Structures are given as C-alpha cells and as structure tokens.
Amino acid sequence: MKAWIDGQFVPQDEAKVPILSHSFSRGSAIFEVMEVVVDKGEAPDTGGSGTGSRRALFRLDAHVERFFRSAALLHMPLPLGKGELVKAVKETVRENAAAAGGVKFYGYYAAPDLGLIPQEPCAHVAVFCFDLSEALGGSGPPTPGAPGQAGGQPGRPATAGISTVRKLSPEAAAIQAKAAGYYVNAFLARREAVEKGYDDAIMIDRTGHVAEGPLSNVFFVSDGTLKTPRLRNALAGITRDSVIEVVRGMGLALEEADITPEQAISAEEAFYTGTIIRVKPIRSIEGKSLGASCPGPITRKVQAAVDAAHEGRDPRYRHWLTHVA
Ligand code: PMP
Numbered sequence: 001m002k003a004w005i006d007g008q009f010v011p012q013d014e015a016k017v018p019i020l021s022h023s024f025s026r027g028s029a030i031f032e033v034m035e036v037v038v039d040k041g042e043a044p045d046t047g048g049s050g051t052g053s054r055r056a057l058f059r060l061d062a063h064v065e066r067f068f069r070s071a072a073l074l075h076m077p078l079p080l081g082k083g084e085l086v087k088a089v090k091e092t093v094r095e096n097a098a099a100a101g102g103v104k105f106y107g108y109y110a111a112p113d114l115g116l117i118p119q120e121p122c123a124h125v126a127v128f129c130f131d132l133s134e135a136l137g138g139s140g141p142p143t144p145g146a147p148g149q150a151g152g153q154p155g156r157p158a159t160a161g162i163s164t165v166r167k168l169s170p171e172a173a174a175i176q177a178k179a180a181g182y183y184v185n186a187f188l189a190r191r192e193a194v195e196k197g198y199d200d201a202i203m204i205d206r207t208g209h210v211a212e213g214p215l216s217n218v219f220f221v222s223d224g225t226l227k228t229p230r231l232r233n234a235l236a237g238i239t240r241d242s243v244i245e246v247v248r249g250m251g252l253a254l255e256e257a258d259i260t261p262e263q264a265i266s267a268e269e270a271f272y273t274g275t276i277i278r279v280k281p282i283r284s285i286e287g288k289s290l291g292a293s294c295p296g297p298i299t300r301k302v303q304a305a306v307d308a309a310h311e312g313r314d315p316r317y318r319h320w321l322t323h324v325a
Contacts, residue, residue: 001096001099001100001128001129001130002092002095002096003015003092003126003127003128004088004091004092004095004126004127005124005125005126005127006079006124006125006126007088009092009095012128015126015128017108017110018110018111018112020112020113020114021108021109021110021111021112021113022109022111022113022115022118022119022120023106023108023109023110023180025113026116026118026181027179027180027181027182027183027184028074028076028108028109028118028179028180028181029106029107029108029109029179029180030067030070030071030074030076030106030107030108030177030178030179030180031067031070031104031105031106031107031178031180032063032064032066032067032070032104032105032178033063033102033103033104033275033276034057034058034059034060034063034089034102034103034104034275035057035058035101035102035132035275035276035310036055036056036057036058036093036100036101036102036103036129036132036324037055037056037057037058037310037311037312037321038054038055038056038311039054039055039056039311039312039321039323040054040311040312040313041311041312041313041314041315041318041321042312042315054323055093055097055100055323055324055325056312056321056322056323056324057089057090057093057103057321057322057324058275058310058320058321059238059242059320060086060089060322061086061322062238062241063238064082064085064086064089065082066178066236066238067085067105067107067178068082069176069177070107070176070177070178070179071107071123073174073176073177073179074174074177074179076107076109076118076123077121077122077123078107078122078123078125079122079123079124079125080125085105085125086322088105088125088127089103089105089127090322090324092127092128092129093129093324094324094325095129096129099129099130099131100129100130100131101129101130101131101132101133102129102130102132102275102276103127103128103129103130104127104128104129104130105125105126105127105128106125106126106127106128107123107124107125108123108124108126109123109124110124132276157280157281157282157283157294157295158198158199158200158272158280158281158282158283159197159198159199159200159282159283159284159285159287160193160198160199160200160201160202160213160270160282160284160285160286161192161193161196161198161200161201161202161285161286162201162202162204162261162264162265162285162286163189163192163193163201163202163203163204163214164192165185165188165189165192165201165203166203166204166205166206167185167203167204167205167206167211167212167233167234168182168185169205169206169233170232170233171206175233175235176231176235176236178235185214186203186214186215187214189201189203189214190214190215200213200214200216200272201213201214202218202261202264202285204261205229205232205233206233207233207258208260208261209229209233209258209259209260210229210259210260210261210263210264211229211233211234212229212233212234212235212237213272213274215274216237216239216272216273216274216277216280217229217234217235217237217239217240217272217273217274218264218270218271218272218273218282219243219270219271219272219273219302220259220263220264220267220269220270221267221268221269221270221291221296221298221299222263222266222267222268223268224253224268224298225253225254225255226247226252226253226254226255226298226302227254227255227256227257227259228240228244228254228255228256228257229256229257229258229259230256230257230258231256237273237274238275239273239274239275239277239278239279239306240273242306242309242317242320243273243279243302243306245317246302246305246306246309246314246317247302247305249305249316250301250302250305252298252301252302264285265285265286265288267285267290268290268291268296269281269282269290269291269294269295269296269297269298269299270282270285270290270299271295271299271302271303278303278306278307278310279299279302279303279306279307281294281295281296281299281303282294
C-alpha cells in the first residue's frame with residue numbers, strides 16, 4: 001500500500017512522524033475514516049461493469065467537510081483546499097486499487113516541537129488506504145491506520161456495557177473535532193467494557209444521559225419508535241446522519257432525545273452506527289437481552305435500507321457515492 005503525503009506517494013510503512021512531533025506527543029492530529037464501497041446500482045451509461053470502475057467513496061464530501069471543521073476547531077491551518085483533498089483521496093484509492101476497503105486521512109504537525117502551541121505554520125496532510133477485513137478485526141496483522149471501529153466480530157451483534165468512563169464534555173474539549181487525543185477517552189471506555197466481558201461500551205455524558213459509543217453513535221427502539229441521543233455530547237456521525245435520512249425516507253418515526261441508561265437497558269432494540277460497521281445490532285446491555293430476537297425487526301429493516309444506500313441500490317441516495325475511476 002502507498003500513502004499520499006503532501007502530494008507525494010510513499011510506501012505506507014515509510015510514512016512516519018518523529019516522537020517529538022506535536023501531533024504524536026500532544027495528540028493534535030485530526031482525522032477522518034471513510035468507506036470504499038462497490039456500487040451495485042444501475043451501471044453508468046458509459047459502461048464499465050468491473051468492480052474497478054464501480055468503486056466509490058461513501059459520503060466523501062461530508063467527510064471532507066467534517067475534516068475542515070475539525071481543523072477549524074483546533075485552529076489548524078491546512079495546506080490544501082477541499083477540492084484538492086477530494087482529488088488526493090481519489091488518487092490514493094486508485095493507487096491502492098487492489099486492497100482499498102477504506103480510507104483514513106490525517107491533518108498533523110510533524111516537526112519536533114516541545115511547545116504546547118504548535119510552532120509549524122501549516123499542518124501536513126496524509127491519506128492512507130486500509131483493508132476492510134483487517135479494520136473489522138480480521139486475523140492478520142493490523143494495517144497501520146486501520147480504524148478498528150467497533151468491538152466484537154464483524155456482522156455479529158455486539159454486547160454492550162454502560163461505561164463508568166464519562167464522555168468528554170463540550171466544556172472540556174471541542175468534541176465535534178475528530179482529534180486523536182480525544183480517543184484516549186474512547187479507548188479507556190472500550191477497554192473497561194472488554195475487561196468486563198462486553199464487546200463495547202455505551203458512554204454517558206455529564207448530565208447522566210447516553211452520549212454515544214467510543215467510536216460510534218447509538219440508536220434505540222422503544223415503544224416502536226427509534227431514538228438517538230441529541231448531538232450535544234456526541235460526535236455528528238456521518239452514518240448517524242445517513243441513518244436518520246434513510247429512516248425518515250422509510251416513513252418511520254425517529255426522535256432525537258435525552259435517553260437515560262435505564263431507558264437504554266429497557267429498550268426493545270438498539271444498534272451502533274459508524275463508518276465501516278454501518279449498522280451494528282446490540283444484543284444486550286449490561287447482560288440484559290434486548291427484545292426477543294437480535295437483530296430485531298426495526299434494526300433489520302434499517303440495516304437493509306442503509307446497506308442499499310451504501311451500495312448505490314437506492315436511487316434516492318446515489319448522490320452519496322463518489323466514483324473513484
Ligand atoms: N462517535 C465517535 C466518537 C466516533 O469516533 C465515530 C467514528 N467517526 C462516530 C461517532 C461515528 O461517526 P461516523 O458515522 O462518521 O463514522
């Protein structure tokens with residue numbers, strides 16, 4: 001695999017930063033992870049039926065927007081514009097055509113720097129591809145940069161525990177930025193959950209309400225209605241946004257609400273959402289099984305509709321796919 005760094009391709013294992021760099025030592029790197037999907041919808045008029053020409057980036061523009069928002073929140077000057085980043089991401093996927101299932105890109109300060117405020121006048125940008133099976137917890141060695149989006153095996157419903165590690169609050173950090181340093185908070189929550197025998201965590205905010213998972217947003221079904229925490233203390237997930245739009249398109253009721261841990265545990269169904277995992281059913285919370293079967297009927301429907309949107313099979317959402325070739 002090759003990584004794109006400031007306009008040049010280098011072998012991925014040569015893409016390094018010094019330990020004394022601000023982004024390594026202070027956690028100031030920002031990043032995005034996105035999925036490379038195979039478009040299974042209607043073939044374009046121009047032909048091209050091979051998967052090479054049918055590969056697409058899912059919600060590329062939304063990821064690029066969020067990346068620039070992260071940079072603004074961290075006062076990080078980027079060396080390129082949105083259009084140039086879009087071009088770089090597409091080029092990197094083409095360069096790594098055989099193995100790219102996902103893309104992770106970073107903004108970071110690379111120069112050795114002992115100060116607290118970074119001295120470099122402009123950040124660097126790097127774009128990596130990774131193999132999807134490895135990102136989802138495959139058996140091989142991890143690809144550098146692969147995201148490891150949710151605990152548990154791919155496709156298998158997760159067990160969840162309510163975390164004692166509180167989500168970083170908006171008063172403590174600019175939580176709508178995807179900044180590397182914040183993920184110590186996520187890692188501590190996931191680790192606690194795994195040590196207790198669960199696949200993943202549900203994190204609580206400072207008001208005692210459900211915020212999100214360590215690396216995902218979370219939805220519940222209670223009294224037949226879909227509910228998800230408000231964005232006050234959760235990342236504005238792009239999959240969350242896709243799910244909300246798809247669910248509304250299905251004519252199902254959905255509320256953004258304050259959800260207590262007790263309401264979460266007594267939900268009929270629940271699922272995590274995130275890039276790569278898309279919709280991941282939650283089988284139990286704190287050892288209590290949710291509903292009679294998992295995935296429950298609403299989760300199953302949402303999963304099918306969200307997969308159709310990712311794969312270009314629903315004409316209403318084809319604009320979410322940006323073809324690579
Ligand atoms: N919350 C957090 C804290 C995350 O890191 C992620 C992964 N980006 C999500 C939610 C889900 O966001 P998305 O659907 O954009 O992957």
